[in-house]
Amino acid sequence: MALLDDGAWQGKVWTGAWTEGSGGTYSAVEPSTGDSLGDVGKATPEDVHTAAVRAVEAQKGWAALPFEERAAVLRRAGDVLAANSDEIKGWLARESGAILPFGDFQVHTSAQECYEASALPSHPYGELLRTGSPRLSFARRVPAGVVGVIAPFNVPTILAIRAVAPALALGNAVILKPDPRTAISGGAMFARVFADAGLPAGVLQVLPGGADVGEALVVEPAVRIIAFTGSTRAGRSVGALAGQHLKRAHLELGGNSALIVMGDVDVRGAASVGAWGTFAHSGQICMATSRHLVHESIAEEYTQILTEKVEKLPVGDPFRDHVALGPLIDAGQRDRVHGLVTASVEGGATVRTGGTYEGLFYRPTVLGNVSVDAPAYQEEIFGPVAPVTPFSSLDEVVELAAGTEYGLSLGILTKDVYAGLQLAERIPTGLVHINDQTVNDEAVAPFGGVGASGTGSRHGGPMANIEAFTETQWVTLRGDLPIYPF
Incomplete structure (x- = not known):
């Protein structure tokens, strides 16, 4: 069966299962014809909080899995994307107006993002540090916890998966807010892809909604990192709000x-x-x-x-x-x-x-x-x-x-x-x-802009992704208790 043929996604959001969003539904419109492509479930800020509570619990078990198992899920997700290329590029053509060759590019690159991410769980994740005391000292990268991904309408598969895949691979849970205009190809599709790949329930949740849902995702205490792709105007607001709440925001913004x-x-x-x-x-x-x-x-x-x-x-x-x-x-x-x-x-x-x-x-x-x-x-x-x-x-x-x-x-x-x-x-x-034009993107390359095009925080490629979606933890280890003067 094709990914979305059963219609289970109609009028629903994804919380690990298809459930009704608190905001009701809205019609997904095909730009070429003005026809409805179906009803999409609409989330509210209250849904974001509920999803975050669920994600915190799901993330613990996901991060505790052997790294081989997390890697296998990402590889299978890439396989599911590749196997359903015709269906996905059809949705992209109808929902986002992409010509079919551009849809092919999106599906191929999205699958590659999953394959590249599948190497992250086994990547070296720390370094030994010199210390002046009789102890072992090292730094290691640990999952941030819950990552919020806010994706735009224009290239909905790539611009979501390039944050979703590495964040998941590194042991995080993800709450994805796709643009309401492309919530099928950029949201519901990923819910099915990762469910078919064996991702545990609650580790990825998909909540289509408006700016109020995006704001709720940024201010939610359980969400520690925001990966935002969109306009410079909106990015300024996201960055300011994230700063107020002391969380990292990776901002990939506009260009000229x-x-x-x-x-x-x-x-x-x-x-x-x-x-x-x-x-x-x-x-x-x-x-x-x-x-x-x-x-x-x-x-x-x-x-x-x-x-x-x-x-x-x-x-x-x-x-x-x-x-x-x-x-x-x-x-x-x-x-x-x-x-x-x-x-x-x-x-x-x-x-x-x-x-x-x-x-x-x-x-x-x-x-x-x-x-x-x-x-x-x-x-x-x-x-x-x-x-x-x-x-x-x-x-x-x-x-x-x-x-x-x-x-x-x-x-x-x-x-x-x-x-x-x-x-x-x-x-x-x-x-x-x-000797090339400006539109280039590969899963193995770091990506981001400067000035009004972004904060300079970027992801893409193993080192940038590890930096983007983990926290650095310093650890020391002694064989015996130290003696202090108190």
Whole structure:
């Protein structure tokens, strides 16, 4: 049987079993058609507290299991994801508007996150320390306890599992709050995946809900770590609230990532790279190429080729049609994107193609002559819009690339790769890709941004994940009681 075909998830939240949420239900809407995909259970802050009490008890037994058993659960979860790829990518297409190849990428990467996490339980977890006393002294990493994961709508599987999997593998319980708009593919799906993998009841709970549920998760005393992925605005609130309650918050926030195109590149190839960076998943990716900084010697040629490519990209229902771009997630996001385009045009930018929409389907858009004070330059667009801005010198492009509050990802296209690396060292950013666009993600690599793109606390890869989801404990051991003067 497929993961969700039995309909047991309809109208329910996951607490180790499908149960009714205190907030009732709401309808999951398919952006392409406006049709309902089913009823989703809605949690309340009271449900968060009840789940936390349950998680504290479940975590004790989970952490006490032999490490081989925890590792086996994570491996099986990866296998379940891989075996149900077609079903999951179908839900992703219908619920989040992802084209099927992007759904394939999400499922593959999500499975890899589980496989990589399965190595964490057997990873060395401490170090011997020197001591001036006759004793054994060492530091070890212990589970934090309960981890809260708040995941967004845009890439709902990867952006949940990259925190859920390592946190579980390291002996924690997890309460996952998926975005209500993608609570099936980003929530209910994981409940079934880990249940099928043999995870004990209560170790993972899934509570869809609004901002009040997220706030309750942050302030709940039993939740010791928050892994949040979302907008910078919301992340500031999460970080401030977590600080008040003396708990760690790993914040992966917005981006306004630049692609620097040097004058020595193959222009047609560079335009192809830039097109993918901007228009993959209709630009609804935090790492999306949001600014094309192109050397003035090739800026017009690059813009023209980019425009020609974009004009050929089909837009439509990714579940039923063969398209390159699906819908934006909702009308609010569409209107925000269109407002940025309109305001930038009023400020002097030119629409080379696009700038229109039907329903939630926004035409891929290229903007030329975009000034540094244009809204489409300064703000995260999170939509299928490619602003192009020319530059004349290395000093100028450094100033341009570093000229917003964000610092998530950076791409540099050049034949002189060493010069590209030197250039990258001058620009604050969490991720750098020489001769590639800005959208890259692997389960083995640490991930995070600087500035308004995040706190610099990141996870991904064994060392970063261990640091993110455990506490350091100092331990000493003596053979005999010491003698004190009291």
